[in-house]
Amino acid sequence: MFEKFVKEVSNSISKALEEIGSEIDVKSSEELFMFLSLEESKYCDLASSISFKLAKKLKKNPMEIASEISENMEISSNLISSYEVKNGYLNFFVSEDYLQEVLKRIEKENEYYGYIGRKGKVILEHTSANPNGPLHIGHARNSVIGDSLRRILNTAGYEVETHYYVNDMGRQMAIVTWGMRKYGVKEIKGDHAIGEIYVRANSEIEGNEEAEREVNEILKKYEEGDPQISSELRKAVEIALRGIKETLEKMKVHHDVFIWESEFVRNGEVERILEELKNRCEVFEEDGALLLRLDDEKVVLRRSDGTSLYITRDIAYHKYKCTHSDLCIDILGADHKLISSQLSKILKILGVKTPKVVTFEFVSLPESSMSTRKGVFISVDEVMERMIERAYEEVSSRRSDAPEEFRRDVAKKVGIGAMRYDLIRVMRDKPMVFSWEEALDFEKQGAPYIQYSHARASSILRKAELKKIDEVDLSLLKEPQEVQLIKLLGKLPWIVHQICETFNPHILAGYSRDVADLFNEFYRDLPVLKAEEPLSSARLHLVLCTKIVLRNSLNMLGIDAPEEM
RNA sequence: GGGCCCGUGGCCUAGUCAGGAUAGGGCGGCGGCCUUCUAAGCCGCAGGUCGGGGGUUCGAAUCCCCCCGGGUCCGCCA
Numbered sequence: 001m002f003e004k005f006v007k008e009v010s011n012s013i014s015k016a017l018e019e020i021g022s023e024i025d026v027k028s029s030e031e032l033f034m035f036l037s038l039e040e041s042k043y044c045d046l047a048s049s050i051s052f053k054l055a056k057k058l059k060k061n062p063m064e065i066a067s068e069i070s071e072n073m074e075i076s077s078n079l080i081s082s083y084e085v086k087n088g089y090l091n092f093f094v095s096e097d098y099l100q101e102v103l104k105r106i107e108k109e110n111e112y113y114g115y116i117g118r119k120g121k122v123i124l125e126h127t128s129a130n131p132n133g134p135l136h137i138g139h140a141r142n143s144v145i146g147d148s149l150r151r152i153l154n155t156a157g158y159e160v161e162t163h164y165y166v167n168d169m170g171r172q173m174a175i176v177t178w179g180m181r182k183y184g185v186k187e188i189k190g191d192h193a194i195g196e197i198y199v200r201a202n203s204e205i206e207g208n209e210e211a212e213r214e215v216n217e218i219l220k221k222y223e224e225g226d227p228q229i230s231s232e233l234r235k236a237v238e239i240a241l242r243g244i245k246e247t248l249e250k251m252k253v254h255h256d257v258f259i260w261e262s263e264f265v266r267n268g269e270v271e272r273i274l275e276e277l278k279n280r281c282e283v284f285e286e287d288g289a290l291l292l293r294l295d296d297e298k299v300v301l302r303r304s305d306g307t308s309l310y311i312t313r314d315i316a317y318h319k320y321k322c323t324h325s326d327l328c329i330d331i332l333g334a335d336h337k338l339i340s341s342q343l344s345k346i347l348k349i350l351g352v353k354t355p356k357v358v359t360f361e362f363v364s365l366p367e368s369s370m371s372t373r374k375g376v377f378i379s380v381d382e383v384m385e386r387m388i389e390r391a392y393e394e395v396s397s398r399r400s401d402a403p404e405e406f407r408r409d410v411a412k413k414v415g416i417g418a419m420r421y422d423l424i425r426v427m428r429d430k431p432m433v434f435s436w437e438e439a440l441d442f443e444k445q446g447a448p449y450i451q452y453s454h455a456r457a458s459s460i461l462r463k464a465e466l467k468k469i470d471e472v473d474l475s476l477l478k479e480p481q482e483v484q485l486i487k488l489l490g491k492l493p494w495i496v497h498q499i500c501e502t503f504n505p506h507i508l509a510g511y512s513r514d515v516a517d518l519f520n521e522f523y524r525d526l527p528v529l530k531a532e533e534p535l536s537s538a539r540l541h542l543v544l545c546t547k548i549v550l551r552n553s554l555n556m557l558g559i560d561a562p563e564e565m
Numbered sequence: 566g567g568g569c570c571c572g573u574g575g576c577c578u579a580g581u582c583a584g585g586a587u588a589g590g591g592c593g594g595c596g597g598c599c600u601u602c603u604a605a606g607c608c609g610c611a612g613g614u615c616g617g618g619g620g621u622u623c624g625a626a627u628c629c630c631c632c633c634g635g636g637u638c639c640g641c642c643a
Contacts, residue, residue, distance in 0.1 A: 052624080130643065288641090297639085335637060514590090524607050
């Protein structure tokens with residue numbers, strides 16, 4: 001609803017500007033938003049500092065300009081109640097109609113509230129960790145950003161297809177295959193079993209020329225399609241992948257397609273792309289390898305032994321993704337920035353649309369960065385297990401009367417939710433340091449806090465009978481706690497919009513916490529069930545709307561919203 | 566050496582893209598609130614050179630330049 005309000009305010013200011021004779025030509029509402037210098041403000045519901053902007057141009061006092069605009073402004077929208085000029089700002093206020101519209105819309109749209117009419121197909125690739133060990137907490141950041149974006153974009157209206165790109169052709173899988181022959185596979189969760197082999201094989205291979213040669217041989221034979229090697233290597237990938245999938249499922253992370261890298265070699269696409277590149281740009285040989293010149297850097301496209309490289313196969317994969325979608329998104333660690341910019345340059349040469357690359361900084365340990373190869377990492381499995389355990393202790397102490405099954409269920413929802421929330425709440429560009437103390441602290445404002453607010457709202461609704469919204473006098477909701485809460489509830493679609501523009505899902509984490517905050521204040525100060533009619537009924541609808549917004553927000557973050565906890 | 570990112574009270578963090586009205590939160594600390602809808606909650610107090618220095622501007626956490634600290638990339642690895 002807030003988007004509508006923004007639009008109405010924009011229109012009013014634009015018209016006033018036209019009256020004054022200021023020339024503007026802005027098409028989209030986003031441009032208008034920027035041009036009119038609209039900002040959310042604590043002094044009003046929407047402020048414009050346009051007069052400051054124009055002051056320079058018109059060589060006039062901002063105050064004068066503001067009053068001039070204000071005098072020429074006409075409000076035709078029922079969503080705007082009033083406006084004022086203050087300190088040079090144009091301050092707009094939302095109307096009572098607006099507040100009621102918010103509540104009605106939320107109930108009407110219910111689980112779809114947050115939809116903003118986006119259209120088109122999105123292919124979103126995320127996680128894509130090499131199947132050479134278990135997912136660690138750094139991979140989890142990728143998964144959580146990717147999966148939250150999938151849910152948010154989907155709510156916005158996009159058709160989203162998520163991909164996990166399985167790197168079965170890399171050197172690391174050859175190393176695993178080599179190690180698997182030597183040590184066999186332990187009877188533990190597949191990804192952990194493969195991880196152990198990988199670490200052990202790596203340390204043994206290092207500096208061992210004989211072993212290095214054997215690994216290269218495995219790689220070459222796999223690419224050639226040698227049946228024996230292929231079946232061994234594929235088996236290793238499958239074992240690891242089975243474990244990874246189990247972990248992802250527990251995290252509530254969903255992938256629609258798992259696509260194997262080798263596919264693009266087998267179907268001849270890699271070869272076709274090399275041919276096309278030869279025709280389109282400067283490709284040359286050096287010591288038997290095939291290279292491409294990009295600006296002042298050189299990119300190797302094929303090894304001297306004839307095998308392909310990651311980037312070459314990635315070109316083929318991206319050609320597929322970008323031609324089969326309206327928007328192609330990659331969620332990648334910040335270390336991939338260079339290679340993805342090279343990839344985009346090559347795609348441009350091929351005349352293919354380029355992907356939107358969404359990067360995130362690493363999660364490290366207090367003492368070092370993580371390394372699958374060295375076996376230095378904290379697995380997501382371990383984090384989930386300990387967080388669920390912690391949550392279980394918590395429910396058990398708070399709800400000692402509740403049945404075991406209930407406590408287990410809540411512990412799982414809270415534990416996983418807390419982990420996801422902690423990974424999503426921080427802006428992607430910021431490096432994070434993982435600490436157990438921090439992870440296991442459920443006292444801070446995190447997922448459990450928001451889930452708890454949802455449970456409180458649910459609890460009230462369980463105890464009351466709800467009248468139809470049209471039969472309730474919503475104008476009774478006048479207390480500041482109520483009004484503020486309603487205003488915030490009205491902003492969910494706006495939040496979704498912002499995330500679609502920036503791919504910054506942490507905005508939603510902050511928003512849902514703010515909703516919980518205001519709801520808790522409302523909850524403390526104003527009785528619902530014990531209020532008199534018809535006020536009680538009106539408040540009940542506010543509780544329902546809050547519940548819907550909290551639930552939808554949590555859903556978009558992949559966090560369960562328990563009815564009771 | 567070059568590129569990219571980050572640097573906000575003891576700790577974590579929002580705000581930075583699109584410069585504006587007293588820099589928002591949280592954790593930890595201190596002090597309060599359970600005979601009222603779930604206290605995983607609420608209220609109050611203490612705590613800030615927005616890494617440093619220049620510059621642009623009526624106005625800078627936000628834009629530009631330099632420097633410092635941390636991360637990361639610059640392979641016939643992925």
